[in-house]
């Protein structure tokens with residue numbers, strides 16, 4: 156049996172403290188521990204974008220009380236976001252300073268190249284070194300829907316351990332997945348990643364979660380829960396039930412379950428009636444984004460999370476300018492080719508598409524590109540100088 160605990164309704168720090176107390180029975184006085192939070196994007200604290208700072212405080216207090224040998228808090232943000240600034244805007248940096256704990260950008264710990272055993276999509280990955288130097292890694296994600304992966308929880312959160320631009324690797328795999336009915340390249344890529352950095356514990360922050368166009372453009376949901384488990388997969392499978400999904404709705408979790416041969420009946424949740432706190436989260440895919448905003452058209456060929464975030468923010472803040480305007484096509488991603496640049500008004504977006512410049516195509520530079528600059532480039536119909 157694998158146990159999952161759900162706390163609901165208290166102060167976030169206390170819920171997090173109780174959550175980790177329920178599952179951590181080791182003596183940490185001889186252990187180094189990393190709290191791998193989720194600060195992939197820069198934005199306001201406690202808004203569903205990043206891990207709640209008070210959840211981090213509750214975990215820090217638990218490990219300080221237990222006289223943990225060495226405790227770190229850290230993450231590395233998506234390409235183009237300053238990781239330290241993201242930790243600061245999330246309020247986590249300040250909490251660490253108040254509690255006397257080291258908070259860091261994982262990329263600054265150096266790089267280790269990891270070979271993937273029995274690889275499916277990738278045989279090697281460049282990873283930040285610190286998680287591999289720790290005795291225990293605790294994945295502390297915020298609960299969010301995700302346009303491409305379905306959800307981002309304690310398993311997907313570990314993608315932040317990929318080193319610098321290697322974070323884009325799993326979005327840019329040049330081979331067909333083994334079974335497209337079961338998952339896309341990204342889903343199988345997450346399974347590969349988990350072979351080298353499966354977390355030792357999971358504490359999922361659902362105090363303020365995110366629904367809709369997550370992981371960056373969704374809407375906050377005040378669910379008021381914190382989940383914990385010694386097993387990240389069991390924690391994630393329980394979290395998606397709280398988000399109103401069926402246990403088999405998320406491809407990367409299905410693939411992980413298949414690999415592990417984990418039966419749902421082997422997961423025991425406390426309290427047993429935890430679904431009284433569930434809520435049906437609004438889901439969103441790239442398909443929904445295009446249905447909601449048909450113009451400009453988007454061609455996405457292997458763009459990474461940072462370009463996806465720019466795309467969502469562009470539509471969120473500028474879509475009304477183009478609803479009745481001339482048709483345009485935005486081309487994203489390093490795998491885009493000349494065949495993707497059809498139509499009257501083509502705008503190449505992001506440095507990865509620079510190779511396609513010419514033939515009257517406008518180019519919006521940036522890695523990632525800035526949403527307002529995408530709008531300015533469409534309006535100008537040509538490449539802008541600044």
Ligand code: SF4
Pocket residue numbers: 234235323457458459460461462487488489504505506507508521522523524
């Ligand atoms: S240009 Fe876009 S897709 Fe390419 S690496 Fe930068 S953010 Fe990612």
